[in-house]
Amino acid sequence: MPAFLPPLTIFILEDNDWYRELLAYRLNQNPDYTIRSFGSAKACLDHLTQTQERPDLITLDYSLPDGQGDDVFKRLRVPLPDVPILVVSAQEDVSTAVGLLRQGAYDYLVKDEDTADRLWHSVHNVRQQVALRLEVEQLRQQIGQKNAPAQPILGESAPMQALSALIDKAARTAITVSLSGETGTGKELVARAIHFRSERRNQPFVAVNVAAIPRELIESELFGHEKGAFTGAVSRRIGRFEEAHGGTLFLDEIAELDLNLQAKLLRVLQEREVTRVGSNKTIAFDARLMVATHHDLAERVKENLFREDLYYRLLGLPIKLPPLRERGEDVLLLADNFLRKSCLENNLPMRQFSADARKKLLQYAFPGNVRELKAVVELAAVLADGDVVRPQDLSLRNGLGNASESGGSQTLREQIAAIVQRYLDAHKGNILLVAQQLQIGKSTIYRMIQNHEVRVR
């Protein structure tokens, strides 16, 4: 039984008004279900092409005015290859049912007075499966993260050499490390490098992005919870501090922690023990702590947004990552490396930057630092014709072309939206691919679409 059942969006395709109302009424009894009803296949397919909405489940009336079940089934499968489809039919026709189930229908229900109830159960089963799949994905990600080897940190410039020396020092001790630097400068990469060069390398490296977890869940995420500690806590869960036992706990975006949790974290670090939510037993932990932020924490202390006592507890060995624009020719070293990798991974012929393209890269300020450079180069690898990447293949934003400028008139939010939009356009609106390439969550892109910051054209 999965720990958490996700909300579902359900499409009902049924031409009989009364029956459609009945199914919608029954399923609407669960507030976690969002129901959309359609009287014809065309209405449903139009909705799919005109909106970004994707259902988690479809119920399909076998006989629609504009198509028979198996035909509509096939048409729905094109945009929605993995969405479970439940066929609801007026006739108990075994061969039709078998045919549809063979083609991948999730279930075949015959219309009678119990259909709405049977549908209710089928939908519940689908929901459990979706939840299990999400859990498996999360676990896979966690396992992948723990076992991911440290990637090389590229750079030969003076600030990167100084950084390398600091990483070695940090790896020789178990001192807390506080990483700062603009977004995309490689803070997580450095945290991993320190862990994998340290004595703890064979123990877990657990990374938590504080900003990515809903505020009300952070405490249980960090410290764990007992079964029944709050609604939704259906089983016991160990927290990230316990998970990182013997290894390293990396708390990214630490400045986002609210004051209440800052107080709790301080206590945990002073006592070196955690208490799971809903329990009064304390559990000792032995995890090395590393924290990162792109904010100036000392400023946050001055503004009373970050506790001074916690700040000093976390400061340990401070490591500041230089912005890419201060790393001189490292830009080219990194760009060559990303280009080679991208060509290999995408089965493209090996490509190289033209002299003008190199110049353009060196003149640009890279507000998104190495992450932006990587994204720009990966896109250029795909856009380039032949074996040379030219300046026009490098999608750098106007107004930021001069390395002496570090901002331009756009806000950071607008700059991010512009990057995401370029990627969406280049990849024909494939949100999953864009999320993977930019290393951001799919939900971030969906939210940007909802807020009209970007669109799928």
Ligand SMILES: Nc1ncnc2c1ncn2[C@@H]1O[C@H](COP(=O)(O)OP(=O)(O)OP(=O)(O)O)[C@@H](O)[C@H]1O
């Ligand atoms: N010196 C480097 N050599 C190779 N790759 C790098 C280097 N620095 C950063 N990267 C790559 O750039 C991307 C961003 O790095 P990372 O996530 O560590 O940045 P960050 O500073 O933690 O970002 P944020 O503040 O947004 O969390 C990653 O893909 C990382 O592998």
